[in-house]
Amino acid sequence: MTDQVTTQEVLTTADGVPLKISLKRAMRKKMITSLLLVTPLFLFILLTFLMPITDMLLRSVDNKIVGELLPRTIPLFSGWDENGQELPGEDIYRAMVEDIKEGAEAKTILRLGRRLNFERSGMSSLFRKSARTIKRIEQPDSYKAAMIKIDKRWGDINLWRLIKRERGSFTNSHFLSAIDRQSNDDGTIGPKPEYKQIYIKLFVRTMTLSLLITFMTVLLGYPISYLLATLPTKISNMLMILVLLPFWTSLLVRTTAWIALLQKEGVINDLMVAIGIISNDHRIVMIHNKTGTILAMTHILLPFMVLPLFSVMKTIPVSYMRAARSLGATRFTAFRRIYLPNSIPGIGAGGILVFILAIGYYITPELVGGVSGTFISNMIAYHIQGSLNWGLGAALGTLLLMLVLALYILYDKIVGIDNMKLG
Amino acid sequence: MAKLPPYTTTGGYIWHYTYLAICGLIFLFLIFPILVIVPLSFNAIPYFSFTEKMLSFDPEGYSLRWYIEFLNSLNWQGAIKNSFIIAIFSTIISTFLGTLAALGLSRPNFPFKTTIMGILISPMVVPLIISAAGMFFFYSRIGLQGTFIGVILAHAALATPFVLITVTATLVGFDRSLTRSAATLGASPTRTFFKITVPLITPGVISGALFAFVTSFDEVVVILFVGSYRQRTIPWQMFSGIREQISPTILAVATILTILSILMLTAMELLRRRNERMRGMAPK
Known part of the structure; x- marks a missing residue:
């Protein structure tokens, strides 16, 4: 065959x-x-x-600077037991003096000070001072004694423990900081002092505000999506412009508009004073706080809720509701048992999309959020442009990225990335 | 929904009109903030609020001074020029690369299609602040931070996903039998491409290019990190304006930008209609 x-x-x-x-x-x-x-x-x-x-x-894990700037000291650390009570030996002190001398000449040692200062305050000034005075140490009887004479902090065993802990090319200290933890002097990992715990709170605030904004967009988006989906196409196309125009208008324009509306001398306060709801001296502060962020971001993200919701509602046949009504359901029951379950995919799609966009938002919280309405992204920007703690900024960014990617996987499971609509 | 049936109860009527009123308020919420800045930008005094003269429609309450200031300011002139330079170049790069890739990816059995698509649209997925941080680190390492090339490349990277998605969407509805017919009628692949494929995907490419242009033109996070004062764009200038000394010039700029986005919206709508017409021509 x-x-x-x-x-x-x-x-x-x-x-x-x-x-x-x-x-x-x-x-x-x-x-x-x-x-x-x-x-x-x-x-x-x-x-x-x-x-x-x-x-x-x-x-976010890079720590090469320590090894690069202390090339003589780092290899000697293996000969010192940081868990004991003894200070490092003479050889380590001598290596440190040579490293600092070289670093002071190349003017690189201050960078090391800045790096270690993120772990323990005072390190920057210690290195600056040592770099200035270390020239005096020439062939001393004891390098250890000479260094401690320059600054008695060199006699602190915890400082040496810190340097030994941070000797590797990689560090977990940025990630620990990003979740409000730190390495204790004895090498264990524990929480930071209470007054320094800010990042977890900020992550939680970012999530709760984003959830609230998502909820607001559902609340406001649902009725108008329903209206748009059930009106005759001609009228709904006209009304759709009211959704698409904000969608296409620059983010900064909309943020500016909210500043004009909400600020103390702004339109809404003026209006309320004019009709006598509040007196001129008691203008309401609605901006540079949470309220500002929530209002402005709800407005900015609302189209991202309406568009997917609309496209799902468009596919729900009108006859379903009529059938339910004719079978004796009240208006409310028909909605709850028939329309709502059918529109859930739209809420899911829009909701996750809005939530993902919200937690990564930077511009609007920065401009209208003040102190209480800022997000984790503002902290990332601050560490990159302000405090110059790039490692911590990168670690916070990595955590945020993980969060967003996890949400996208969820979005893909529920809606499918391919169904992403551009309006 | 349009007309209430004759058996509607009084409660039904009340509910219906309440519902319409709520919708009206929500639409007002959407559109009011954008409309309110237009009259405010003609304010004669440097405040963000309506003066009594403005409310009584006294011509003295209105002026064009913020528009004049906008046009005369060197800061803004530079910003306008930079915005266009950066947007145009990044649109060219992203439209070219995005269209090519969309054509490649549209083949039915492209290997690892989903994964590659996922990677290629990742700039749209990752929060801007993270892209900005990464680009800031990497571009300063290779000397592109604070240069026009750096900003153009960054914006092109952010814009390609939009081109890729719009062109891919056009190709999904693309009738492959058209290119096959062209081939059987003796057209070379090149001729088929230019005579059949190009005219059909052009609306998609143009709307992708428009998306890319708007993405770059509106982009404000990445430019703050990758760019510097020399690359300042309109959003960059607006951002620093809002943060430093807030003046109604910002509102004048905002009004102009809103008008631009209305034009853009119209263009997109026209393109969409044209695309539908073209699709209608294709035999199903």
């Missing part, structure tokens, strides 16, 4: 190549063409986007 098939005449193309092979060849050629078409963008994204993200991820 099989023999018969193989001996049968093989179909060939005009130039005598078997059709199967020819087809395969053509398919492969097309495949290569399409691969070649995708490659430039892939490389471009790799270079301009993925490598920067990787850079940030690496920076």
Whole structure:
């Protein structure tokens, strides 16, 4: 049977190549063409986007600076037991003096001071002072005694424990800081002092405010999506403009508008004073706090809720509700048992989208959030541009990225990334 | 919904009109903040609120001074120029690369399609602050931080996902039998591409390009990190304006930008209609 098939005449193309092979060849050629078409963008994204993200991820654990600036000291640490009560030996002190001398000449040692200062305050000033005075140490009887004479902090065993702990090329200290933890002097990991615990609170605030904003967009988006989905197309297209115009208007324009509306001398306060709800001296503070962030962001993100919700509601046949009513359901029951369950996918899609967008928001909280309405992203920006603690900024960014990616996986499970609509 | 059936009860009527009123308020919430800045930008005094003269429609309460200030200020002139330079170049890069990739990815059995698509649209997915932080670190390492090239590359990276998605969406409805017919009628692949594929995907490419342009033109987070004063764009200037000395010039700029976005919205709508018409021509 099989023999018969193989001996049968093989179909060939005009130039005598078997059709199967020819087809395969053509398919492969097309495949290569399409691969070649995708490659430039892939490389471009790799270079301009993925490598920067990787850079940030690496920076959150990067600690090469300590090893680079203390090349003599670090290898000697293996000979010192940090769990004992003894200070490091003479050799380590001598290596440290040489490292600081070299670092002072190259003016790099202050960077080390800044790096270690994030772990323990005072390190920056200690290194600055030591760099200035270390020239005096020339062939002393005891390097240890000489250094402690410069600054008695060099005689503090906990300081040496810190340097030994941070000797590696990688550190977990940024991530520990990002979740309000620290390495204690005895090497265990524990919570930071209460007054320094800010990041977990900030993460929680970012999440709760984002949830609240998401809830507000559902609350405001649901009725108008329903209206848009049930009105005749002509009218709903007209009304859709009212949703799309804010969607297309620059984020900064909308944020500016809210500043004009909400500020103390702004439109809403003026209006309320004019009609006598409040007196001129008791203008309500609605901006540079949580209220400002919530109002402005609800407004900015509302279209992202309405558009997916609308497209889901559009697919729910009107006859479902009519059928429920004719079977004796009240208006409310028909809505609760029929329409609402059918529109849940839309709420899910819009909700996750709004939530994801909200937790990464930077501009609006920065401009209208004041102190109580800022998000984790504002802290990331602060560490990159203000405090210059890049490692901590990168660690906070990494945590935020993980959170967003987890939410996207959820979104993909529920809605499918491919269904993402652009309005 | 349009007309209430004759058997509607009084309660039904009340409920219906209450519902419409609520919807009206929500629409007002959406549109009012944008509309309110327009009259405020014609304010004669440097405040963000309506003066009595404005409310009584006294022409003295209104002036064009903030528009004049906007046009005369060197800061803003530079910002306008930079905005266009950066947006145009990043649109060209992202439209070109995005369209090519969309054409490649549209093949039915492309290997690891979902994964590659996921990677390529990742700049849209990752929060801007994180992209900005990463780009700031990486671009300063390779000397692109604070340069036009750096900002253009960054914006192009942010904009390609939009091009990719819009062009891919156009290609999903693309009738492949058209290119096959062209081939059987003897057209070379190149001729088929330019005579059949290009005219059909053009609306998608243009709307993708518009998306890319708007993305760059509106972008404010990444430019704050990757750019510097020399690359200041309109959003950059607005951001620092709002933070430092807030003046109605910002409102004048905002009004102009709103008008631009209305134009953009109209363009998109026209393109969408044209696209639908073209689709209608394709035999199903």
